[in-house]
Amino acid sequence: xxxxxxxxxxxxxxxxxxxxxxxxxxxxxxxxxxxxxxxxxxxxxxxxxxxxxxxxxxxxxxxxxxxxxxxxxxxxxxxxxxxxxxxxxxxxxxxxxxxxxxxxxxxxxxxxxxxxxxxxxxxxxxxxxxxxxxxxxxxxxxxxxxxxxxxxxxxxxxxxxxxxxxxxxxxxxxxxxxxxxxxxxxxxxxxxxxxxxxxxxxxxxxxxxxxxxxxxxxxxxxxxxxxxxxxxxxxxxxxxxxxxxxxxxxxxxxxxxxxxxxxxxxxxxxxxxxxxxxxxxxxxxxxxxxxxxxxxxxxxxxxx
Amino acid sequence: xxxxxxxxxxxxxxxxxxxxxxxxxxxxxxxxxxxxxxxxxxxxxxxxxxxxxxxxxxxxxxxxxxxxxxxxxxxxxxxxxxxxxxxxxxxxxxxxxxxxxxxxxxxxxxxxxxxxxxxxxxxxxxxxxxxxxxxxxxxxxxxxxxxxxxxxxxxxxxxxxxxxxxxxxxxxxxxxxxxxxxxxxxxxxxxxxxxxxxxxxxxxxxxxxxxxxxxxxxxxxxxxxxxxxxxxxxxxxxxxxxxxxxxxxxx
Amino acid sequence: xxxxxxxxxxxxxxxxxxxxxxxxxxxxxxxxxxxxxxxxxxxxxxxxxxxxxxxxxxxxxxxxxxxxxxxxxxxxxxxxxxxxxxxxxxxxxxxxxxxxxxxxxxxxxxxxxxxxxxxxxxxxxxxxxxxxxxxxxxxxxxxxxxxxxxxxxxxxxxxxxxxxxxxxxxxxxxxxxxxxxxxxxxxxxxxxxxxxxxxxxxxxxxxxxxxxxxxxxxxxxxxxxxxxxxxxxxxxxxxxxxxxxxxxxxxxxxxxxxxxxxxxxxxxxxxxxxxxxxxxxxxxxxxxxxxxxxxxxx
Numbered sequence: 006x007x008x009x010x011x012x013x014x015x016x017x018x019x020x021x022x023x024x025x026x027x028x029x030x031x032x033x034x035x036x037x038x039x040x041x042x043x044x045x046x047x048x049x050x051x052x053x054x055x056x057x058x059x060x061x062x063x064x065x066x067x068x069x070x071x072x073x074x075x076x077x078x079x080x081x082x083x084x085x086x087x088x089x090x091x092x093x094x095x096x097x098x099x100x101x102x103x104x105x106x107x108x109x110x111x112x113x114x115x116x117x118x119x120x121x122x123x124x125x126x127x128x129x130x131x132x133x134x135x136x137x138x139x140x141x142x143x144x145x146x147x148x149x150x151x152x153x154x155x156x157x158x159x160x161x162x163x164x165x166x167x168x169x170x171x172x173x174x175x176x177x178x179x180x181x182x183x184x185x186x187x188x189x190x191x192x193x194x195x196x197x198x199x200x201x202x203x204x205x206x207x208x209x210x211x212x213x214x215x216x217x218x219x220x221x222x223x224x225x226x227x228x229x230x231x232x233x234x235x236x237x238x239x240x241x242x243x244x245x246x247x248x249x250x251x252x253x254x255x256x257x258x259x260x261x262x263x264x265x266x267x268x269x270x271x272x273x274x275x276x277x278x279x280x281x282x283x284x285x286x287x288x289x290x291x292x293x294x295x296x297x298x299x300x301x302x303x304x305x306x307x308x309x
Numbered sequence: 310x311x312x313x314x315x316x317x318x319x320x321x322x323x324x325x326x327x328x329x330x331x332x333x334x335x336x337x338x339x340x341x342x343x344x345x346x347x348x349x350x351x352x353x354x355x356x357x358x359x360x361x362x363x364x365x366x367x368x369x370x371x372x373x374x375x376x377x378x379x380x381x382x383x384x385x386x387x388x389x390x391x392x393x394x395x396x397x398x399x400x401x402x403x404x405x406x407x408x409x410x411x412x413x414x415x416x417x418x419x420x421x422x423x424x425x426x427x428x429x430x431x432x433x434x435x436x437x438x439x440x441x442x443x444x445x446x447x448x449x450x451x452x453x454x455x456x457x458x459x460x461x462x463x464x465x466x467x468x469x470x471x472x473x474x475x476x477x478x479x480x481x482x483x484x485x486x487x488x489x490x491x492x493x494x495x496x497x498x499x500x501x502x503x504x505x506x507x508x509x510x511x512x513x514x515x516x517x518x519x520x521x522x523x524x525x526x527x528x529x530x531x532x533x534x535x536x537x538x539x540x541x542x543x544x545x546x547x548x549x550x551x552x553x554x555x556x557x558x559x560x
Numbered sequence: 561x562x563x564x565x566x567x568x569x570x571x572x573x574x575x576x577x578x579x580x581x582x583x584x585x586x587x588x589x590x591x592x593x594x595x596x597x598x599x600x601x602x603x604x605x606x607x608x609x610x611x612x613x614x615x616x617x618x619x620x621x622x623x624x625x626x627x628x629x630x631x632x633x634x635x636x637x638x639x640x641x642x643x644x645x646x647x648x649x650x651x652x653x654x655x656x657x658x659x660x661x662x663x664x665x666x667x668x669x670x671x672x673x674x675x676x677x678x679x680x681x682x683x684x685x686x687x688x689x690x691x692x693x694x695x696x697x698x699x700x701x702x703x704x705x706x707x708x709x710x711x712x713x714x715x716x717x718x719x720x721x722x723x724x725x726x727x728x729x730x731x732x733x734x735x736x737x738x739x740x741x742x743x744x745x746x747x748x749x750x751x752x753x754x755x756x757x758x759x760x761x762x763x764x765x766x767x768x769x770x771x772x773x774x775x776x777x778x779x780x781x782x783x784x785x786x787x788x789x790x791x792x793x794x795x796x797x798x799x800x801x802x803x804x805x806x807x808x809x810x811x812x813x814x815x816x817x818x819x820x821x822x823x824x825x826x827x828x829x830x831x832x833x834x835x836x837x838x839x840x841x842x843x844x845x846x847x848x849x850x851x852x853x854x855x856x857x858x
Contacts, residue, residue, distance in 0.1 A: 040644035042651075088835055095838075098643050101591055102784075103834045105647070109777045109827035117820040224772070231655065234648040278659055282652040286637050289645055360732060386734035398732075400725035402789070403718070411722050412733045416715050420743055423714040431715075474733055 010143045012264040013257065018149055018218060020256020021156035022048075025211035026229055027236035027248040028163060029204025035180025035243055036197050037093055039100040043084065043108035045230025047205045051077045051212025052221050053115050056124060073213060074206045080111070081205025082198060090197060108226065116223040125220040152214045159207065160249055167245065176200055180243065228278065235285045255281055313338040313478055313509050314390070319358055319368030321533075328354040329365065330533035336478070341500065341510045343520040343541075346530035347553055352513045353395060355530065356480050360392050361385050373477065389477030393467045393484065395513075401456030405447065408455050408466060409438040412473040441469055444502065445495050461492035468499060478509040485516045497523065521545070529553065565690035567806065569762055571798050572694075572701040573755050578782040578794035579708055580751035586788035587712055588744040589724030591643040592650040594634070595779055597657040598627035598749040600771030602756025604661065604668060607677045607766060616680040616761070623757035624750040631749035635742045654776075661768040673767025680761045697758050704751055711747065712791055720744050724789065777823055781830040787842025796841040801826075 026048050033041045054076050058069035084107055092100055167173035175191045176199070186193060219225070236255050240247025262280045263272045272280070312335040321329040329351045336342050344352050357363045359370055361382040370378045372390050380388075400408050410416060413434050417427060442448040445465050450458060455466060464484060471479050484496055500510055500523060514520050520527060521541040529537040529544060531553040537544060544550055577599060584590040606623035610616055638649040661668050668674070679688045680696065687696045711717055722730040723737050730737050760766050778801070786797025808822055833840060 040648065042647065088831060092835065098589060098591065099834065099838065101643050101647060103831060105593065106780070106784075106827060106831040106834060109780075110824070110831055113777070113820060113824040113827045117817070117824045120816060120820070227651070228655065231648060231652050234644075235652075238645070238648075273663070276659060276663065278652070278655050282649075282656055285649060285652055289641055289649065290637060362728065362731075381736075382728075382731040383734050383736045386732055391732050391734070394729070398726045398729040400722045400729065402725050403721055407718060411715070411718050418715040418719050418735075420711070420716050423710045423716055427715070470733070 008264060009261070012261045014143060014145060014149070015264070016257035016260035017253065018152055018256070019215075019260060020253035021153055021160075022211045022214045022218075022252075023229070023232045023236050023256050024249045024252025025156055025159060025214075026208050026233040027240070027252040028160070028245060029208050030233050031237050031240075031243065031245055031248040032176065032180070032200050032204045034237070036176075036183065036200055037089060037100060039097045039104065040234060040237070041089075042101065042104040042230055043111060044204070044208055045228070045233055046108045046111040046226035047077055047081055047208040048212035048215065048229050049221075049223065049226030050080060050111055050115060051209030052216035052225070053119055053212075053223075054209070055213045055216060056119075056221060060124075070210070070213060074209050077209025077212070078202045078206040081201040081208075085198060085201035089201075090194065093197075108230065112223050112226055119223070125216075148217050152217060156211075156214060159210065163207070164245075172196070172199055231278070231285075232281055235281045235288075238285060238288055255284065258284060311337055313373060314359065314511070315369075315371040316355070316359060317369045317371075319355075319365040319370070321354060321358060321363065321365050327533055329358065332368070332530065332534050334528050334535050334538065336509060336511055337526070338509055339504070339507055340526060341504055341512065341524050343524035343527040344511060344513045344530065345515070345517075345520060345527060345544075346536075350530040350553075351533040352530055353482060354533075356392060356482055356513065359480060360390065386474065386476070390480075391471045391474055391476045391478075392480035393464075393471055393482055395482040395486070397460070397463045397467055399455045399458075399463050399467050399470070401454065403455055404452055405442065405455050405458065405466060406435065406438050406451040408470055409441055409473045410434050412470045413437060414473075414475050438473065441473055445469060445499060461488050464488060465492065465495060465499070468496065472499075472503055472508075476508065478511070479503065481510065481512045481514075483513055483515065485514055485519045493519070562690045565694040567802065569690070569694045569697045569758075571802055572697045573759055573762075574779070574782055574801070575794055575798050576701055576704060576751055576755040577779045578786065578797055579705060579791075580748040580755070581779055582783050582786075582788065582791075582794055583708060583712065583720075583751075584741075584744045584748040586783060586790070586793065587717065587724060588720040588741055589643075589727075590639065590741055590745055591647045592745065592748075593647055593776065594650040594654040594657070595748070595752055596771050596776045597654040598631065598752035599756040599759070599775075600657060600661060600766075600768075601627045601630065602753030603760035603766050603771070604674070604756075605753070606757035607674050607760040608667070610678055610680075610761070611674065611676075616682055620680075620754065620757045623760075624753040627753035627756075628746045628750040631745050632742055635745045639741050639745065640738060658768055658772060661771070668768070671768060673765060673770075674760075675765045677760050677764045677766065679764070693762055697762070700754065700758065704754065708747075708751065709791060716740075721789070777826045777830065781826040781833075784830055785833050785840055787840030790840070790842035793840055793842035800841065 026045060030041060030044045033039075033044065051073050054073040055069055058064045058072055059066065088103060088107060089100060092103060167177060175186065175196050178186045178189070178191060179193065179196050179200075183193065186196075215225070215229070232255055233252070236251035237248050238251070239254055240249070240251030259277050259280050263277050265271065315335040317333050319329050319332045320327070332351065332355055344355070346352055354363070358365050361377070361380055361384075364379060368378070369376055372385065373388060375388070377385055377388070377390075400411070403411070411418075415430070416434055417425060417430065439448055439451060442451055447462060447465065447469075450462065455463065458466060468479075468481065468484060481500070484500070485493055488496065497519070500512075504510055512520065512524065524541060526538065527541050527544045528535055529547075529550050536549050536553060537547045539547070577595065581595045584592060602623035605626045606619040609619035609622055614622075634650065634653050638646050641649065662670055664670070679686055679693070681687075682696075687693045712720070719730065719735055719740055722733075722735065723740055727737050763770075782794060782797035782801055784797075785800055786793030786795065805822060805825060808825070809818065811818065813821065
């Protein structure tokens, strides 16, 4: 089991980025009551923006990150203002299928502009510093340390933001009860705009982090959407801490699941996505309310 | 076979909230029974348990002498137990006529029946549906989409659709809410007409005049259980009932 | 002339794909996003069977039945779920199928794909050239479309629409909605599998990349542009796409831009249609009701 610490760290890295996407998904679900199929595509978009500024244009790290996050936030804002918000009174079904379309639009745009070929940051970048722990049992690059640290700082920041800031409080009020929030004077449209800005910014940042670890393809967005979904379901619908924990768990499960060899058997890493899918199906069958959230049945009866 | 429907010692909790807490009552065959109580008393949840939209944590539901506690909704409906909803649930993108035809008993809706020549049957079903619509003066609206009807007309259509199934018992969830006086008269007549056909009716309603005028027996719920039952006259004098309503109003 | 037959054959396949998806998506309201997976399974099943010596007739049947069975299995686990859960479960299923096609080298030859798929031979007649293949495809399409027409216009089809409009109400009227949904989903997968078989023997080369999610945009845009839940929708959708967007192929642009450009236009069209004309071209004929006022629909 020498390999276990390494697997845990790898899982933590991918898990923390999934968690960041899942939180945004959960926030959007809270107000508009639909799972945004386009959300993972925003992360993909972030990775490509960053590639453009950081590698192609050769800007320094921080300005590249700042403009990437800002652009993602802006894209999220635009799609909300012109697509999702005007359709909010339609059925959840309509919103869902529209978000599938928006996701395809983002992906095809990237494919058109950046072409479908695979890219990696390291192509143009010198290999990063490597740290060894426990002899050689655990190898972490400084990039990976940065990823984990920044993801956790961001999560903490978000937690305090939602808990204590004025905007954060109105966001929570909104996801609790939209019509009531309007009555007590919260500007619903503005708050929903902010939710999209915020969650798209976080997803864009997660995209940057992911691209440090994996190669970029326009198809990665959909995969990220699925993982984030599974995280949200795992953690329980409508629960922000749940989405965070769910994201970490799914990352850990994937890496530990494909890395471990038990009794001579192991899951080939090419079937990594099978793990997330199996977890999803198991949860949907046996524990639809997730680890922390409320059940679908309750959700329905409250509406009635 | 006095009672057509019985619910015994039912419990249902959502998270920490006990929506139904030891609820028991029975409904006599062929009667019109009222189910009243303050908001949040668990009336609609009780309807959900009776029709299988949710299952009780404990307790039983019997209909026509059969234990249907764990039956799925559609099987209960086939046995003759159907309902309407507080929030209208018609099929907005189907025509008014099709809303009824789809519910009619004799319709051949199996996949193996798609190649049958159904011309005669469908003509007969259309006839039947139009007759039903005629009883509430909606026949001229038959070819509109149900979503185009007014609120009151949609409510009527929903009750009519339940009746089209020719069930033995219909549960009506607030049939009179938000309805004007003329439409209210039509709904009252329709309910009496259904009773005359031998159907049993259970009604949730806040409009007390409506309940007192129609029902021979009234069941009062509060905190997820039955606190009183009896004739409308008894209920109006029952101090527990007054307390449940007034106590809630004061708070 | 060969180009015409080629195009006409593709139109038939798109028509089949769009109508079979419309069956569960538009008429029944099942938001499943794995139509391409059914299509791919059908194509691979048929190609592999014929390449291992099975007659085309048998391979064609198997190409439909296999995805239909898989759709029932998938449906049993997830068809009761709310739309977002079902959407993600089916999307996950599509990813699994594509990763199996890519990684099960001993059977599917992985990313290399299957080359040299024989042209179909039915009762001793080989449909080798473009024209005869078109007639075969058109014949099969006509039969399948007729069957789907009967299904969707029958009382059975009417029940599917009630499930789309309000599943709880349909249950309360005694309809076994789960069985109806599984049937509609299964038939959709069956027809998609048939289309996949025809595609494999038409193109004679398939690889996992032929069945990636990209092509879902095309089928979705055909279905939505034509009008969800109308039988004429897919016809109009296919026609619109072929007449207005097929010519894009002849734009003086390098090939690596043309493909993505078309997909980009399709997805834009898809979003704009849903945003501004949700009932699609087919719905322009039909006066649609206003919905979503005092009731929410799931």
